[in-house]
Amino acid sequence: MPEHDRPHVLMMSEITVDGKLTLKRGASSKILMKYMAPETELLLHQTRAEYDAIMVGANTIRIDNSFLTVRLVEGKSPLRVIPSNRADIPPNANILGPDARTVIAVSKAAPTENVVRLRESGVDVVVAGEDEVDLPGLMAILSRDYGVGRMMIEGGPTLNWSMLNHRLVDEIRLIHLPFIVGGADTPSLVGGMHIESEDEMFRLSLKRHFMCGSNLVTEWDVIYHPVPHE
Ligand SMILES: NC(=O)c1ccc[n+]([C@@H]2O[C@H](COP(=O)([O-])OP(=O)(O)OC[C@H]3O[C@@H](n4cnc5c(N)ncnc54)[C@H](OP(=O)(O)O)[C@@H]3O)[C@@H](O)[C@H]2O)c1
Secondary structure, three states: OOHHHOOEEEEEEEEEOOOEOOOOOOOOOHHHHOOOOHHHHHHHHHHHHHOOEEEOOHHHHHHHOOOOOOOOOOOOOOEEEEEOOOOOOOOOOHHHOOOOOEEEEEOOOOOHHHHHHHHHOOOEEEEOOOOOOOHHHHHHHHHHHHOOOEEEEOOOHHHHHHHHHOOOOOEEEEEEEOOOOOOOOOOEOOOOOOOOOHHHOOEEEEEEEEEEOOEEEEEEEEEOOOOOOO
């Protein structure tokens, strides 16, 4: 898909030195986020304020119950976008509140009662895909119907993998936390299926690194090879 048919996408994440996003499977990343430098928290909120939309996977909403709003700096909160194949968003989820506009993307297989309940709570429900949310289709809808030019994604690993696998991520910004947490099944930056050969590795190019307070921040471009249709 040519890039103008979809938003420019930044993946942004706080990760430990061993590449983990949280303390253990099922634990909220808010526990680790408490250890971010205050300057880095500001960077996260500043980045949100600079983007038209922010997307996280439905499991992050079920575990972290994030707000995904701009609170620590001046600026408008981005459109919140949550893909959930079965429209499975808890009724008390903070993203259903009035702090910012929200789109829940669901598949055609989502139970009608879930979709009705979400629409009644005041959010937009977009249907894209048969059994699973069609992420390239969703990107095109966000660009065309919601005017989203730049979108950031804040995980978790399942969504990060799907977005990369569809070649929908342009840049990655990592906030490195000075910890090792271990755990073979602890969620890391990218989950999904393992690859079979080095040809399938996602290749990155480091474009900037800097200290933000006491945290190292690295910025990477994603290089997709071979470039389609070239
Ligand atoms: N450190 C950080 O920066 C950070 C950031 C975010 C999250 N986290 C952590 O990550 C963990 C959650 O990650 P996770 O991998 O379990 O879940 P996730 O990536 O947050 O969400 C995955 C869910 O997204 C929905 N989805 C819909 N269409 C999809 C598609 N095409 N591809 C992929 N997902 C799709 C599905 O929801 P349905 O099941 O509803 O269909 C799927 O189960 C939590 O522990 C959280 O704390 C850490």
